[in-house]
Amino acid sequence: MKEKKLIFELSQPGRRGDALPQCDVPEQDINRLIPQDYIRESEPQLPEVSEVDAVRHFTALSQRNHGVDSGFYPLGSCTMKYNPKVNEDIARFDGFSKVHPYQQEEMVQGCLELLYRTDKMLSEITGMARISLQPAAGAHGEMTGLMIMRAYHEQRGEGQRTKIIIPDSAHGTNPASAVMAGFDVIEVTSDERGGVDLESLKAAMNEEVAGLMLTNPNTLGLFDENIVEIANIVHEAGGLLYYDGANANAIMGISRPGDMGFDIVHLNLHKTFSTPHGGGGPGSGPVGVKEELVPFLPVPVVEDKGGTYFQDYDRPLSVGRVKSFYGNFGVIVKAYAYIMSMGAEGLRNASETAVLNANYIMNELKNDYLLPYDRLCMHEFVLSAQKQKDHFGVSAWDIAKNLLDGGYHPPTIYFPLIVKEAMMIEPTETESKETLDGFIEKMKHIAQEAAKDPEKVKGAPYHTVIGRLDEVKAARTPVLKWERLG
Amino acid sequence: MKVLEGLKYSKDHEWVRVEGNKAYLGITDYAQSAMGNIVFVELPEEGAEVGEGESIGVVESVKSASDLYSPLSGVVVEINEELEDMPEKINQEPYESWIAAVELNNAEELDNLMGADDYIKFLEGEA
Numbered sequence: 003m004k005e006k007k008l009i010f011e012l013s014q015p016g017r018r019g020d021a022l023p024q025c026d027v028p029e030q031d032i033n034r035l036i037p038q039d040y041i042r043e044s045e046p047q048l049p050e051v052s053e054v055d056a057v058r059h060f061t062a063l064s065q066r067n068h069g070v071d072s073g074f075y076p077l078g079s080c081t082m083k084y085n086p087k088v089n090e091d092i093a094r095f096d097g098f099s100k101v102h103p104y105q106q107e108e109m110v111q112g113c114l115e116l117l118y119r120t121d122k123m124l125s126e127i128t129g130m131a132r133i134s135l136q137p138a139a140g141a142h143g144e145m146t147g148l149m150i151m152r153a154y155h156e157q158r159g160e161g162q163r164t165k166i167i168i169p170d171s172a173h174g175t176n177p178a179s180a181v182m183a184g185f186d187v188i189e190v191t192s193d194e195r196g197g198v199d200l201e202s203l204k205a206a207m208n209e210e211v212a213g214l215m216l217t218n219p220n221t222l223g224l225f226d227e228n229i230v231e232i233a234n235i236v237h238e239a240g241g242l243l244y245y246d247g248a249n250a251n252a253i254m255g256i257s258r259p260g261d262m263g264f265d266i267v268h269l270n271l272h273k274t275f276s277t278p279h280g281g282g283g284p285g286s287g288p289v290g291v292k293e294e295l296v297p298f299l300p301v302p303v304v305e306d307k308g309g310t311y312f313q314d315y316d317r318p319l320s321v322g323r324v325k326s327f328y329g330n331f332g333v334i335v336k337a338y339a340y341i342m343s344m345g346a347e348g349l350r351n352a353s354e355t356a357v358l359n360a361n362y363i364m365n366e367l368k369n370d371y372l373l374p375y376d377r378l379c380m381h382e383f384v385l386s387a388q389k390q391k392d393h394f395g396v397s398a399w400d401i402a403k404n405l406l407d408g409g410y411h412p413p414t415i416y417f418p419l420i421v422k423e424a425m426m427i428e429p430t431e432t433e434s435k436e437t438l439d440g441f442i443e444k445m446k447h448i449a450q451e452a453a454k455d456p457e458k459v460k461g462a463p464y465h466t467v468i469g470r471l472d473e474v475k476a477a478r479t480p481v482l483k484w485e486r487l488g
Numbered sequence: 489m490k491v492l493e494g495l496k497y498s499k500d501h502e503w504v505r506v507e508g509n510k511a512y513l514g515i516t517d518y519a520q521s522a523m524g525n526i527v528f529v530e531l532p533e534e535g536a537e538v539g540e541g542e543s544i545g546v547v548e549s550v551k552s553a554s555d556l557y558s559p560l561s562g563v564v565v566e567i568n569e570e571l572e573d574m575p576e577k578i579n580q581e582p583y584e585s586w587i588a589a590v591e592l593n594n595a596e597e598l599d600n601l602m603g604a605d606d607y608i609k610f611l612e613g614e615a
Contacts, residue, residue, distance in 0.1 A: 399524075399551070415551075416551045416552055417552075419552065422522065473525060473527075473550040474525045474527055474550060474576070477527035477528070477548075477550055478527050478528070478575075
């Protein structure tokens with residue numbers, strides 16, 4: 003575990019982990035087989051180690067990761083819930099894992115049926131008419147949703163709607179996606195309860211606005227109580243409402259974006275629906291729409307023709323393809339397995355427990371840390387290290403580093419931007435009370451240490467393989483490649 | 489937090505130093521302190537037209553990236569290229585480290601900005 007040497011540094015000339023068998027075909031001169039340009043002039047500098055050293059090296063690397071399988075991971079807005087292993091079993095069924103996307107439709111009816119059924123189930127969960135499972139991740143879903151919004155306005159002869167309204171508490175992906183999709187962004191402020199400021203919204207609405215992007219509950223973990231009024235304001239001015247599903251883990255089976263007035267929704271299967279998250283994916287960001295927007299969905303759409311499933315490409319108003327083949331299929335299978343194993347009651351129970359867990363931690367910690375919006379939270383909440391910063395010079399950054407020493411993944415820090423020294427904590431529903439209590443205890447301990455011995459807190463982590471990095475150097479002059487000296 | 493007399497300030501924590509019809513823009517001591525160690529500055533192009541409140545660059549720290557908004561409309565006439573190699577100057581000397589200079593379209597826009605006293609009060613309200 004404490005072995006820090008790179009595999010290149012473990013290398014000893016001539017050491018071998020395996021013996022190749024004798025060559026049993028006539029040897030050929032390489033120069034006759036491969037053009038001169040492609041033949042290397044020097045030996046490749048591959049590490050030379052024994053088998054056991056190679057195994058230990060990679061085992062040590064795997065142990066340096068922190069995943070939800072190794073410990074608590076309260077990374078706000080990311081819903082790092084446990085990924086049930088039954089999902090993996092089902093995704094590995096031959097019928098799902100050994101098909102080819104170019105196979106004829108009659109040979110992959112089961113896969114198409116699964117896509118069709120997942121569409122129906124997610125439509126029911128979100129209150130939408132249809133879902134496209136194609137986008138490969140959340141931001142891709144945002145981009146697709148905004149393309150649909152643009153196509154809708156243009157088809158109605160309202161191509162002048164080129165602006166998107168986004169609250170100041172939004173995820174950074176929202177303005178980024180809007181700009182990528184060719185829109186200009188207007189930011190609206192939050193009110194003192196953490197919701198959208200209605201007066202700012204009214205003032206921003208006009209015939210140039212295509213729509214509003216909103217996360218509800220928002221990034222403060224707060225449910226916007228004015229959502230129906232917000233929807234009315236946007237709709238009356240001719241705009242559409244886009245629901246960023248990043249925080250859908252708070253509402254499954256309880257409330258539906260469609261009923262709140264949203265027209266377009268994206269979900270993150272890798273958050274809410276328990277497919278693996280982190281490490282670069284793959285993710286899945288399905289996009290759902292209300293009835294009047296269905297013609298604009300990406301092609302293909304899986305349809306049911308009397309019990310036979312097919313991919314419908316004949317959709318003249320479609321925004322077109324957004325992904326090769328049909329989304330990240332294996333991820334969709336895992337989400338399907340999750341929904342089927344949970345059932346409607348189970349999904350509701352998951353959201354209720356996620357909300358309960360977040361409120362429990364919030365209440366236990368609100369005397370130790372500043373709680374800027376002190377009201378019932380949803381599946382996550384935002385604390386501030388402002389008290390520790392002002393009195394002892396201990397920042398959210400330092401607190402995060404101390405959590406590493408306790409074996410915890412830190413919460414999301416310095417986001418949302420509207421809270422100073424923000425620490426955004428999302429426990430999810432899959433953690434036991436004992437795990438939550440352990441985390442609470444560690445957080446309380448850090449708060450006490452910050453008061454008693456701030457310098458110690460600022461020096462953490464002490465027990466990780468690598469201590470505190472020079473963040474400036476890491477950002478400006480990162481060394482990402484090992485090179486032999488001399 | 490240091491606030492200098494004689495400069496104008498925006499609610500987005502930018503400072504403005506007016507020289508003739510030209511305004512030098514930077515971020516305040518409060519802004520650099522809130523952002524933490526600055527590692528990257530994206531400068532505007534010289535000659536670029538900017539509207540009041542439009543983004544003219546990005547300041548990135550180890551914690552976050554923030555747009556730099558021009559509180560004044562005009563044309564970018566100078567950029568501080570030194571910051572490309574030494575963005576940490578903004579942390580060290582926020583009021584020396586101007587990011588860009590804008591030739592003003594409308595000097596009346598300056599009236600929308602705060603003086604030092606008002607900015608100090610604004611900061612107290614933020615805390």
